[in-house]
Amino acid sequence: MTREELQAALTELQSSLTFEEGGEWLNINAPAENFHELALKLRHTSGLYFDYLFCQTCVDWKTHLTMVYHLTSMTHRHNIVVKIKLDRNNPEVTTVCDIWRTAEFHEREVYELFGVNFLNHPDLRKLILPDDWIGYPLRKDYDDPVNMIKL
Amino acid sequence: MFEEVASTEQGDLVINIGPQHPATHGVLHLVITLNGETVKKVEPHLGYIHRSIEKMCESLSYRQFIYVTSRMDYLSSHINNHGCAMLVEKALQIEIPSRAQYIRVIMDELTRLASHQLWWGAMAMDIGALTPFFLAFREREMITDIMEETCGARLTMNYMVPGGIMYDIHPDFCKKVKEFIKHFRSKIDEYDELLTGNIIFQNRMKGIGILSKEDAISYGCSGPTARASGVSCDVRKIYPYEIYDQLKFDEVLATEGDSFARYQVRLVEMHQSMNIIEQLIDNIPEGEIQAKTKAVLKLPKGEFYTRIETARGEFGIYIVSEGGTTPYRIKFRSPGFSNLSALDHIVRGHKIGDMVAIMGTLDLVIPDIDR
Numbered sequence: 312m313t314r315e316e317l318q319a320a321l322t323e324l325q326s327s328l329t330f331e332e333g334g335e336w337l338n339i340n341a342p343a344e345n346f347h348e349l350a351l352k353l354r355h356t357s358g359l360y361f362d363y364l365f366c367q368t369c370v371d372w373k374t375h376l377t378m379v380y381h382l383t384s385m386t387h388r389h390n391i392v393v394k395i396k397l398d399r400n401n402p403e404v405t406t407v408c409d410i411w412r413t414a415e416f417h418e419r420e421v422y423e424l425f426g427v428n429f430l431n432h433p434d435l436r437k438l439i440l441p442d443d444w445i446g447y448p449l450r451k452d453y454d455d456p457v458n459m460i461k462l
Numbered sequence: 463m464f465e466e467v468a469s470t471e472q473g474d475l476v477i478n479i480g481p482q483h484p485a486t487h488g489v490l491h492l493v494i495t496l497n498g499e500t501v502k503k504v505e506p507h508l509g510y511i512h513r514s515i516e517k518m519c520e521s522l523s524y525r526q527f528i529y530v531t532s533r534m535d536y537l538s539s540h541i542n543n544h545g546c547a548m549l550v551e552k553a554l555q556i557e558i559p560s561r562a563q564y565i566r567v568i569m570d571e572l573t574r575l576a577s578h579q580l581w582w583g584a585m586a587m588d589i590g591a592l593t594p595f596f597l598a599f600r601e602r603e604m605i606t607d608i609m610e611e612t613c614g615a616r617l618t619m620n621y622m623v624p625g626g627i628m629y630d631i632h633p634d635f636c637k638k639v640k641e642f643i644k645h646f647r648s649k650i651d652e653y654d655e656l657l658t659g660n661i662i663f664q665n666r667m668k669g670i671g672i673l674s675k676e677d678a679i680s681y682g683c684s685g686p687t688a689r690a691s692g693v694s695c696d697v698r699k700i701y702p703y704e705i706y707d708q709l710k711f712d713e714v715l716a717t718e719g720d721s722f723a724r725y726q727v728r729l730v731e732m733h734q735s736m737n738i739i740e741q742l743i744d745n746i747p748e749g750e751i752q753a754k755t756k757a758v759l760k761l762p763k764g765e766f767y768t769r770i771e772t773a774r775g776e777f778g779i780y781i782v783s784e785g786g787t788t789p790y791r792i793k794f795r796s797p798g799f800s801n802l803s804a805l806d807h808i809v810r811g812h813k814i815g816d817m818v819a820i821m822g823t824l825d826l827v828i829p830d831i832d833r
Contacts (some may be wrong), residue, residue: 362679365800366767366778368793381767381780381795385693390699392765413682416803436729439509439832449517458485 312358312389321391324352327457336390343395347405353382353393354410360384361391364411367418369425371450374440376402376425397427406432424449475501481510485588485818488828499520499813503565504806512583512832519561519792524550524759525624527789531779532663534796536829537577538772541570543622545770548703549779550624553761559750562626563704568639568742569609569621571735575646575806576605577773578728578735581825585725586657588822589666598731601649604642608635624759626752639743643736650732671808671820674719681807682800685775687824691719697771711738724823760787774798774825798830 312320315338316332321339331338341349353361366381380393395404406429408414417428419438426447431433437444446453475496476664481489489510514518515534519527528546532539544566551558583598606616611632613619631826657663674682678691688695696713714730716723761783769778775797782791801824808824809817 335767338765364794365684365769365776366780366793368780370782370791379780381778385695390695392767411682412677412680412807413800413803416799438507439512441509448514 312334312387312394317391319330319357320356324356324359325349331394334392336392336395338392340394340396343397345403346395347410349393350407350410353391358387360386362386363413364407364413364417367421369421369427369449370402371399373399373451375377375399378404378427379422380407402427403430404428405430418457423447426450464770468573473497475530475730481507481516485821487584487821487826490826490828493536494817496814498714499815501809501812501814503819504809504817506650506802506805508832510832511829513605514794515833516794518775519789520583521788523787524761524789528622528624529618529620531794533829534655534794534833535772535774535777535798535827536617537580537827538573538649538777538830539617539665540573540613540619540621540769540773541772542777543620545768545772545777545779546787547624549766549768549781550761553764553766553781554755554759556625556753556755558626558753560705560750561749562753564746565627565631565751566622566741567706567709568746569613569619571738572605572608572639573619574773575732575735576602576609578732579605581773581822582653582657585819585825586663587824588818589663591657591663591714594653597649597652597656601646602674604638604645604676608638608642611635611638617787623752625755626750631746636743636746639739643740643743647736649813653729658773664722665817667720667725667787667823668718669722671721672719672810673804675717677804678719679763681804683775683804684771684797684800685825686714687724687775687804688800689714690716690727692717695776697769697776701769705742707739709738718801721820721823726823728768728825745767758787761789762784769785769795772797774799774830774833795831796830797831798826798828802826802831826833 313410317337321328329340353359360385361382363385364381365383368379370377376397376399378395404431405420421427422435423437423440477494480491491507493505501586509679510552515660523738531546537540579598581603583595586594609619610616613621673691675692678688678693679794684695699713714727716727725828763785767779769776777797778795780793781789809820
């Protein structure tokens with residue numbers, strides 16, 4: 312599908328979605344509420360069929376956090392980027408690891424580095440950092456006088 | 463953590479492999495729940511070589527951050543650099559000279575060959591065959607010599623700059639590459655004779671560690687690991703970059719999804735890489751090796767994503783730019799991270815000896831996973 316067709320199809324799916332101008336792929340802003348339902352629709356709606364979550368990460372904007380999901384369809388070869396704005400003090404979003412299983416590891420990484428709480432995640436523990444680590448290293452205000460690598 | 467790990471239930475045995483263990487090819491720590499010799503569960507613990515490269519890159523300029531990626535997947539260091547350079551070029555709309563494009567692609571394929579050679583040797587060693595390791599290093603040495611002559615380094619080449627390549631190729635480069643291809647074409651048959659047709663080897667590989675097409679997609683697998691399960695995911699074919707759309711080569715696919723399929727896909731890929739190099743080596747155009755770029759690069763405000771096919775799969779670079787001289791946020795989507803996440807699913811129900819063999823065919827590079 313082309314960008315315009317995708318935009319039309321997605322608006323039909325959920326009318327509360329907003330779209331960003333520019334960018335290589337269609338950028339979609341979705342609300343955190345009911346995201347799991349939207350994700351299920353993205354995965355299973357014929358014509359869209361976004362079956363491959365190739366990148367899942369988070370960006371700290373100092374005022375809020377944004378979860379970024381890069382999705383592609385292995386059948387139709389189209390890509391979208393879904394963004395979800397989260398409250399920085401209490402970031403919470405439902406897990407998608409039951410839809411795309413690669414998300415299990417990606418979400419554990421985001422959980423420890425950004426402090427995002429993924430609801431219904433089967434095994435939300437630290438993956439990379441030691442178990443007793445305090446703080447979220449990839450947030451912008453993180454400062455560790457001992458371990459910080461400054462170049 | 464370890465107290466919890468040591469507890470057993472219903473006669474299950476929990477053992478640790480790594481972080482210091484030759485079978486994990488680096489500092490990967492696996493906590494394995496065993497019932498007899500059968501694997502019930504594998505839990506990877508990462509982070510022993512985590513350097514927080516993403517955080518580091520936030521304070522590096524767009525010329526500098528490219529070279530940190532050499533330290534991630536060190537066997538595809540050249541391809542990682544290439545991806546980062548392409549992202550900067552895409553964001554700044556820099557057209558690079560065709561001579562640089564040709565050399566980049568030849569170097570990429572040489573890197574892929576060297577990486578697959580090392581994988582072949584190391585994978586055979588995991589299974590218990592020691593000779594292939596020495597044979598693979600014998601041929602790999604020729605590539606590292608070629609790299610050393612032109613790039614000045616054998617492993618972390620750092621040969622890419624935004625806009626082209628750092629230096630022109632060594633005068634002997636084309637001659638030596640052709641010599642190597644001729645030599646390796648005869649040697650790769652030796653690889654087949656030694657290992658591929660070996661019945662003991664086949665019994666260890668066939669029907670072991672089956673990853674279905676749906677699971678490969680769901681787990682975000684890429685590269686030869688996914689292609690062995692029938693997922694068409696070669697970035698060079700689907701989203702061609704540089705001059706790959708003008709080249710004749712096949713995307714290597716298999717349908718079985720077992721260890722042997724993963725093994726064969728990589729072996730055939732070596733032939734394909736040699737085909738690509740042969741198409742280019744005599745036709746490198748004369749001219750500039752670098753486009754003119756500003757001394758200080760500033761990416762426009764926005765978000766950029768580039769993907770490239772490394773020896774292990776799809777390497778993605780996601781940059782959020784605020785318009786300054788350093789990235790606001792950078793994310794490396796490393797192929798090994800996603801491929802590893804499928805490990806637990808693949809090995810359940812297999813014997814512990816087969817688990818090591820399956821890990822060998824996934825071709826994990828730990829610094830790439832930890833970042």
